[in-house]
Amino acid sequence: MARRETSAGPGSRALIVDLIRSSGPISRVELTAATGLTQPAVSIIVRKLIQDGLVRETGSTTPTAGKPRTLLTINARAVIAIGIQLGVEDSVFVAVDSTGGIFGRQGFAGAGVDAPQVVIDRLVDDYRAFLDGLGADESRVAGVAVVAPGPINVERGLVVGPPSLRRWVDFPLRDAFARRVGPPVLVDNDSAASAVGEFWTRQISRESTYACLYMGGGIGAGLVSSGALYRGSSSNTTELGHVSIDLNGRDCFCGNRGCVERYAAPSAVVAEARSDARLADELELDTEVVRAFDAIARAAVQGHPRALDLIVASARHLAEATVNFANIVDPDSITLAGWGFAIAGSIYAREIGAVLAERAFARRAHGIDVALSSNPRDSAAVGAAALILQSSLTPGHGPALHEAHAGDGDAII
Secondary structure (H helix, E strand, O other): OOOOOOOOOHHHEEEEEHHHHHHEEEEEHHHHHHOOOOOHHHHHHHHHHHHOOOEEEEOOOOOOOOOEEEEEEEEEOOOOEEEEEEEOOOOEEEEOOOOOOEEEEEEEEOOOOOOHHHHHHHHHHHHHHHHHHHHHOOHHHEEEEEEEEEEEEEOOOEEEOHHHHHHEEHHHHHHHHOOOOOOOOEEEEHHHHHHHHHHHHOOOOOOOEEEEEOOOOEEEEEEEEEOOOOOOOOOOOOOOHOOEEOOOOEEEOOOOEOOOHHOOOHHHHHHHHHHEEEEHHHHHOOHHHHHHHHHHHHHHHHOOOHHHHHHHHHHHHHHHHHHHHHHOOOEEEEEEEEHHHHHHHHHHHHHHHHHHHHHOOOOOOOOOOOEEOOOOOHHHHHHHHHHHHHHHHHOOOOOEEEOHHHOHHHHHO
């Protein structure tokens, strides 16, 4: 049920925007009924949103009696948000409008093993080239979000040091990038961003408890409740990949044992496949992890017995962690996002859905819908852009946007 608000404060504005986003076109009368705000309070908020260009009127209802009701919708042209998914092998840039609709996408080189400042220089050049290709005026860009594997210090914009970006320990990515570009910048975890992006673009109701599982270089998750991402104390919550499924299992970089990421992540699947010389030669697995995993997943969906065994084993390991996750957070629905689900996602959805239907604690109270992202490879980039939309259109729901000030660079280089 929607959270009840009684005044026209910032929280009420966020609530109104979120309801128009997820339920629009919607009338002022319907907003009043859904929020519990008074009609004058709703009118004040809507008037200001229209003045700011964030919301527009679009047609009207045709009631059986009484005055027609004017409908409201998000103004798609209000702002542009840029999302950057920074990976080791590849980076993806997307541009979205105020509704989360993608109107620009381009791939660039990833971080590789280069020093962070070298990568920043490249990101800035790629950002300029991306804007030029769009023909977009930077003054319309509400912000730029860069997302990367965790752990991330979101408040300070630091990459704390995931194993895939070993040279980035405590690097101030946000400030280093913000001092080189015009719009405000934020930095966040790719899994968390994917959850926000899927929530925004799939028009999930704020009344839903919504989860997104993200599988790329690692495995993560995000949880959205009452329209806001659940962040915990340091914005490194719902690290699904580090749920242990074997107390005496493989050591993990995080310090835990038997983490599901060590059995189900693409890198683990590729390592297992490469241990079979015949299979590695047949599927040509001497490439980067992303390409090698794609080859295994493609062979699996085509019925290759050994490849299918590997993918099914990965899916079942992930299902074990997911049922534990579901028992803790009790979601209405789960979306599978990230490049790890791009080809064999249907296998993962089937295995996870079956385990949830059979073993989830609340299964008799409600089912849990498991669906695939419509754009799994770009989900983190789209989510990054959605973080900008949340921060600019519904303040308080996302991390604060950061603008570099004079002298910021002196502490970075």
